[in-house]
Amino acid sequence: MNDETPLPPRQPHFSHRGWWKWALLGLFILLIGGGIYGWRAYHAAQNTFTQTYRALPSKPSDTTITSGKPFAVLLLGTDTGALGRHDVGRTDTMIVATINPKQQTAKLTSIPRDTLVNIWGSKQDDEKINAAYPLYGPATTIKTVEHLVNIPIHYYVLLNMGGLEKMINAVGGVTVTPPLTFHYEQANVVKGHKIHLNGAQALAYSRMRDDDPLGDYGRQARQRQVIKALVLKEAGLSSLPRYQSVLNSLQSNMQTNLSFKDLIWLRTKYGHTSRHIKSQTLQGQPATINGIDYQIASQSTINKVSDDLRKSLSLAPMTTFQTDALDPSGF
Secondary structure, eight states: OOOSSOOOOOOOOOOOHHHHHHHHHHHHHHHHSOOOOSHHHHHHHHHHHHHHBOOOSSOOOTTTTTTTOOEEEEEEEESSSOTTSSSOOOEEEEEEEEEETTTTEEEEEEOOTTBEEOOTTOSOOSEEGGGHHHHHOHHHHHHHHHHHHTOOOOEEEEEOGGGHHHHHHHTTOEEEOOSSOEEETTEEEOTTOOEEEOHHHHHHHHHOOTTOTTTHHHHHHHHHHHHHHHHHGGGGGGSHHHHHHHHHHHHTTEEESOOHHHHHHHHHHSGGGGGSEEEEEOOOEEEEETTEEEEEOOHHHHHHHHHHHHHHTTOOOOTTOOOSSOOOTTO
């Protein structure tokens, strides 16, 4: 692999990949799923999202959201703290959210962080897709995903680890009914006994895997519990102090090319889509190349996911599509 542009070294840490997935989903739901209450809340939100706004070189049509046409948002989760750090971090979570206002549906498609790709516009061959952001930034990351699954992506939302626990705490925590008994870090739960979790406890609850007989599948089920709990807590955002607390947790931990006007439109016009969210994963096969572990998605798998995404955007399927972002030949 070409190493002319070295990646920042990965710091030892516990896996946050599962946490990232449901944290991003929770953020997505909060962005589209409710109203902004009152003059003070409106202006607090305007101030926050003015600071999180980051334009891209190729700006989408101004009417993409307000026209009522389907659109796609790339949700990215980085594995570092504050966005201002020198080490910008890899995107350990990558989710393509497609929203179809006419059908009142949203689809979330996860792309595994280790997916083998050719990064768009780069001489880096056979790279993991999570390297695109730290090497070249959000614009190239978007282009790489567009070329991988053959759809246009209009917007992105980038969230880092710095505000995750704050976000859960800001909505007042979440209530879940554990499917098994376990103690892991701050989480101490009993099967079938409903429990209210704060941010740190919810993080631990969603991370535990080794003591679950279902392994990662069990962990994913608990992550989905937390997602649903976040949806139920949306009503709590009618409290101005709580809403401002959510905004404070996002201010230094998020960036997006969605303007404040776009976000207002999402919340007021498309909030109903949060009740009709479906999910899927671009599933690859594990492979080790030159001592490095990858996930390699077959062309048939990519075609299936591409057609599904295009359908959700009301685009015609591309039956002869051959991705130019992936070349697993010879492996």
